[in-house]
Structure formats: C-alpha cells, structure tokens
Amino acid sequence: MARFSPLQWPVFRQVRTGDVFGRGPAVQSAHTKALTPRTVTADxxxxxxxxxxxxxxxxxxxxxxxxxxxxxxxxxxxxxxxxxxxxxxxxxxxxxNPLRQTKIRYRAPYATDWQDLDLHTAVDMIADRFIEARRNGWQDHDADGRQLRRTLGIASLGGATLDNEENYLIKKLFTAAGAIQIENQARI
Structure with missing residues (x-):
C-alpha cells in the first residue's frame, strides 16, 4: 500500500486544482472514482x-x-x-429482503408451531371461513323491518402494497358479499 501524503488531503487538492469550494473532483477519493452505479451493470x-x-x-x-x-x-x-x-x-x-416470506404459513388455533400449506389448501380454508362468517353475520332486515342485506361478519382492510386495480377488485368483491366495513391502509 502506498504511503499517504498530506498533499492528498482534500483541502490541498482543492487549492491545487482550483476547486476552492470543494464541489468537484478534488474531494473525490480514489475509491469513490472507481465506483460504478448498479444501474450501469443491469441486463x-x-x-x-x-x-x-x-x-x-x-x-x-x-x-x-x-x-x-x-x-x-x-x-x-x-x-x-x-x-x-x-x-x-x-x-x-x-x-x-432475505426475511421475506415466500411460502404460505399457517398456525392452527392453540398450536405453537407454524406449518407450510400448499396454495389450494390455503385458498379453500379462507373461502370456507369467509362463507361461514358471512352466513353467521348476515342481516337481512333491521328491527323496523327495513331491508339491509348486509353482513357484519366480514370486513376488509386493504394493504398499501396493492395497486389501484387490486384495491378496486377487493372493494367490489367485499361489497358484493354484503360487507360494509371496507377500508384501506393507505387512507388510515
């Protein structure tokens, strides 16, 4: 490794090169000059x-x-x-992110361990629970006999990682199912 010279200090380089305010190449180290952006090497x-x-x-x-x-x-x-x-x-x-979940994980009630599920099993479980909650929470009429046709058994809280189209479809699905408690994280 070459011996460091005080003449290589940024202040001396600024004066020597005329870069008095230190906004140009005088303040760049050799390491910084050798760096290339990740965008240049992209396929x-x-x-x-x-x-x-x-x-x-x-x-x-x-x-x-x-x-x-x-x-x-x-x-x-x-x-x-x-x-x-x-x-x-x-x-x-x-x-x-190396901690990103890429498998469907499920922990049964009162269980201490998670288990991996395949997609079809998980979707069937969600659909069965959705239908059961809708059926159990359904309100056809109120106490005065007015027609409600809604359920308080299901609700939706959309995530901010969904785009407009996905949130639109979720809103339509839950509205068609009779849910009235529909919100999005991006608005909260």
Whole structure:
C-alpha cells in the first residue's frame, strides 16, 4: 500500500486544482472514482408502478441475472416525473429482503408451531371461513323491518402494497358479499 501524503488531503487538492469550494473532483477519493452505479451493470430495465399507494408513481426496475438490483423513479412518468417517496424508494428491499416470506404459513388455533400449506389448501380454508362468517353475520332486515342485506361478519382492510386495480377488485368483491366495513391502509 502506498504511503499517504498530506498533499492528498482534500483541502490541498482543492487549492491545487482550483476547486476552492470543494464541489468537484478534488474531494473525490480514489475509491469513490472507481465506483460504478448498479444501474450501469443491469441486463435490462423494466418499467413498473410503485406498489405502495394509490398514486401510481412510475418506476424503472433494473434487473441483472434475473434479480432486481435497483429501483428508481421513472422520469417519463406523467404522475411522478421521476420522483419517489421514501417507501417507493425502498421497493427494492420489498423484493430482495432475505426475511421475506415466500411460502404460505399457517398456525392452527392453540398450536405453537407454524406449518407450510400448499396454495389450494390455503385458498379453500379462507373461502370456507369467509362463507361461514358471512352466513353467521348476515342481516337481512333491521328491527323496523327495513331491508339491509348486509353482513357484519366480514370486513376488509386493504394493504398499501396493492395497486389501484387490486384495491378496486377487493372493494367490489367485499361489497358484493354484503360487507360494509371496507377500508384501506393507505387512507388510515
């Protein structure tokens, strides 16, 4: 390793190169100059929409070896014009987090351990419970005989990681099922 010279200090480099305010290459270290952005090494760029709220900010997703390496705002998006909020900027972590659950986990009542379920079993369990809760909580008429046709046995709390279309379909599904307690995390 080469011996460090005081002439390489940023202040001396600023004076020597004429970069008096330290806003140019005088304040860059050799390590910083050698860095390349992850976006340069990407195999392809895919346009997407931020999954967190209903705004629909455009994103550019940089993919290398079929793995997301960076997500940035899309400057061509008429909605966000290349800007992302802190949640949108962290979308890459949503995809690549090593703690992300990729299997369906179920813990039976009073059980202490989780078990993995296949998709069909989990969907059947959810559908059976949904139908039973709707049936048990159904209100056809109120005390005065007015027609209600609703259920208080089911409710929906949508997540902010769903896009507009998914939230729209969830709202339609729960409304058609008779639910009146429908809310979204993004609004709370």
């Amino acid at each position: 392809r760029v895919v346009q997407s929409v931020c999954p967190f709220c209903a705004v629909g900010c455009g994103q550019k997703v940089y993919v290398k070896d079929e793995r997301v390496v960076q997500i940035e705002g899309d400057p061509d998006s008429p909605i966000s014009r290349g800007r992302l909020c802190p949640k949108g900027s962290s979308s890459e972590q949503l995809v690549n």
